[in-house]
Amino acid sequence: MKILILCNHLNIGGITSYVFLLAKGLVKYGHRVWVAGEGELVDKFKKEKIEVIHLNLKIKSEINPRIYTSTYKLKRYFSRERPDIIHAHTRTTSIISYYLSKAFKIPYITTCHGLYKIRWTRILFPFVGEFVVAISKVLENQLVNNLKLDPRKVRLIYNGIDLDYFSPDEILSERKQFGFKEEDFIIGNISRLVKGKGQEMLIYAMPRILQDIPQAKLVLVGDGRMKAYLEQKVKEFFLKDKVFFLGSLKDTRHVLKIMDLFCFLPSYEGFGLCILEAMAMKVPIIASNLCDLPYILEEGKAGILIPRNVESLVLAIVDLYRNLTKRKKLIEYAYTKVKSFSYLKMVEEIQKLYELALKRYER
Secondary structure (H helix, E strand, C coil): CEEEEECCCCCCCHHHHHHHHHHHHHHHCCCEEEEECCCCCHHHHHHCCCEEECCCCCCCCCCCCHHHHHHHHHHHHCCCCCCCEEEECCHHHHHHHHHHHHHHCCCEEEEECCCCCCCHHHHHCCCCECEEEECCHHHHHHHHHHCCCCHHHEEECCCCECCCCCCHHHCCCCHHHHCCCCCCEEEEEECCCCCCCCHHHHHHHHHHHHHHCCCEEEEEECCCCCHHHHHHHHHHCCCCCCEEEEECCCCCHHHHHHCCEEEECCCCCCCCHHHHHHHHCCCCEEEECCCCHHHHCHHHCCCEEECCCHHHHHHHHHHHHHCHHHHHHHHHHHHHHHHHHEHHHHHHHHHHHHHHHHHHHHC
16 A cells, blocks of 8 residues: 655654554555655654655645645656655645645545634635545543534544663663653653643642652753743742743653653543653653543553642652552553554554555545
8 A cells, every 4th residue: 555644844743653553564564655744753754664754744724825835846756657646644634635635636635633722714625535544532422512513424543652772671770861860750741832731730749859859850852832931930929940941842752761750631532652662761750630541551550640730740659659568559551552553552552544545545
């Protein structure tokens, strides 16, 4: 099968991680894969024999003229050899996929990675193709109940990770390379620094956490619009030597390896790939009790689920700090649970969906 995958960019982020593993798995199963996009991770794709079409698809608006110029460029690129199916991963690339589908007379599908607000452009351009993949139950419900998509077109296929890559036994990481001491109790978070991801709660909680855990350190991995605001809060609370911003990292395994605790506190979340990565790297987890996080953490067996407030966060962190046995039990259960989220399982399910889409389109 020849597959064209479209996403807005190939920079560090959840969608790019998903697309990389999907394309890698499809190549592994003998398919030819093109990924259209640009970004700092292009070479990573090429190393896995994934063909990259260098095209700037960083388009946010459904009515941006570059949607049409990008469609034209892709039509020219595939003038001789066409893909069998197209897979879009954002709203704007789904529109490009729609026009390419009409031009090439081939099917396309889309994957929904996040919670969409109801806007007139999404009603005017409801392009989803033969099927739309929801990466979590909460997204499946939103697509059917809020966006009013045909339930027969919506397919729930959970995210997965490369369990061989995120293997704690294969990673040698020392705290001193990050500037930490062995006795430090490191609380970590990996996520974009944007509104709704919850890093400010961790900063607000730190003064109270330090009363019980003087050696606590907070490590925030990621970049985004909220960074300046969060840095200002760190200054206001006199936490400059307690909170550390590491920026975006291409490889998060080494920083996960040094964490004593992983905290993920979004107000909304499509899935939460970083949760699977923490589970695989044997880091105990505290997470918001919302969206699909209770499913991933099996209602608290694979991680502590809390209401989204500072008081609950402080109590959970201090409790796990004091209870090593509890931390070990969470790690063991989570490590077993995460094995059900292999990226190859995800790829196999999407491969079957491609085959079904081709059959439906040919009728």
